[in-house]
Amino acid sequence: MSEKDQIRVKDRNDLIAAVPYLLGFPPEDSLVCVVVDDDRIRFLARLDLSVAAEGPELPEATSHLAELLARYGQQAIILGYGTPDRVGPVAELLRAALLAANVELFDAIRVTDDRYYCLNCDGECPPEGIAYNPSTSTLPAEATYEGIAPMPSRTALEDLIAPITGPRREAMRTASLAAFQRLHTMLFNSAATRADVTDGESSGSPAHVLQNGVEAVQQAIGVAARGELLSDDAAAWLTAVLTIPEVRDHAWRAIDGSEPHRRLWIDVTRRAILEATAAPACLLAIAAYLGGDGALANIAVYRSLQADPGYSLARLLHGSLIAGVAPQVWRDATIGTTD
Structure with missing residues (x-):
């Protein structure tokens, strides 16, 4: 801390x-x-x-x-x-x-x-x-x-980012399937090189897709700043566009470690379907790391790597947490190295 x-x-x-x-x-x-x-x-x-x-x-x-x-x-x-x-x-x-x-x-x-x-x-x-x-x-x-x-215990900290359950989970899965279909259609119909978004590590997405992704990130940050929660459709679309590395990188560079950012990425991590959990969990880890909450950062980065053991940004952050690298030093050193 x-x-x-x-x-x-x-x-x-x-x-x-x-x-x-x-x-x-x-x-x-x-x-x-x-x-x-x-x-x-x-x-x-x-x-x-x-x-x-x-x-x-x-x-x-x-x-x-x-x-x-x-x-x-x-x-x-x-x-x-x-x-x-x-x-x-x-x-x-x-x-x-x-x-x-x-x-x-x-x-x-x-x-x-x-x-x-x-x-x-x-x-x-x-x-x-x-x-x-x-x-x-x-x-x-x-x-x-x-x-x-x-928190009362480490388990309580893990529970803080546990996936939502019940009807809320089903509603988010429905919204997520629609969001990924929307993204797939945008990419498929583009004249630019089609990006493979299934593995969370793609690049070269069309400019209009990237713009949509950046706008989704900025809108989410604005909603969080007002103390509000994203709708299911907005949260699902955000998790979809975060599978594009350029959009994810824009998101993490916008994180300042503030409480609104922490709340935003806790919420999105909990609501993301398993296939889309790696990015928001990693962004939560960054928000916690920059905010001085090492315990939450460690638990969130572990959640990201559970979802995708090869997720490059999470692996980079995990190594820095183990090595005790100061948050700002890590941020300065990783600009441009996470693709």
């Missing part, structure tokens, strides 16, 4: 209170590593212990994470969320990786519902742990004032 370099923590209680706001959800079965500098949080990353425990490449994953953290500072804190047998071994691997990357491990704790336990064995924590109370920290109030609020 973009505000984390402004957050100052005074103690462990502050840090524990801050993590759900920085991640976007309360971590579970996770290892969170925070880079600090002069008591300010500069960067944080989360390692999913359920994935880490199953993967044979855990040493490489912790080494990569340590190298990433080293780009942001020379002091780090580990917070483990889970049972001792899940947290301990991975924390030890990360500790060694941080040392190899010349990053000092400033502190390491395991956090439960109401207590934390020291992992650095310095004798400071009793065996029964130390009670903490996030409500005594001012950080949640400061984050709320800035408009930052965590």
Whole structure:
């Protein structure tokens, strides 16, 4: 999140209170590593212990994470969320990786519902742990004032972009079939080279088709700015024209990370038929990324790649999220490279 370099923590209680706001959800079965500098949080990353425990490449994953953290500072804190047998071994691997990357491990704790336990064995924590109370920290109030609020869980964040169901789903499928037929007819009847829009990676579309697509994007942004939702027909047409890379690229370059853009692409992602989900989900990931919501960005880009594992823009963004590239750096670097 973009505000984390402004957050100052005074103690462990502050840090524990801050993590759900920085991640976007309360971590579970996770290892969170925070880079600090002069008591300010500069960067944080989360390692999913359920994935880490199953993967044979855990040493490489912790080494990569340590190298990433080293780009942001020379002091780090580990917070483990889970049972001792899940947290301990991975924390030890990360500790060694941080040392190899010349990053000092400033502190390491395991956090439960109401207590934390020291992992650095310095004798400071009793065996029964130390009670903490996030409500005594001012950080949640400061984050709320800035408009930052965590979801109850990662699952709740995933539910935020879950596909619509029932009659609404059927209505959108009907509208989408009509929209794709309309686009197909426009392309077929054009004297220009026909574009293949079925794989989401076509190019060379006729000028009048591109103009229609750009207009659909601009109209959608205008509707979102007024706090309104697109009609089924408008949403379906938008998902259809977004299968044209030039239109999609116009859409992502228009994204500014604002709340209206975030709402727009959440709505369109939820309403898109499976075959047309990759583009709006990727655009949502970009909106979240530019808005400082890394948790939503990761979930949205995963949704895009689920719909189309080869989707080039989503793959590019996914790599940048893993590497911890700053949003504006990514945006500047990818202009003209996503076709």
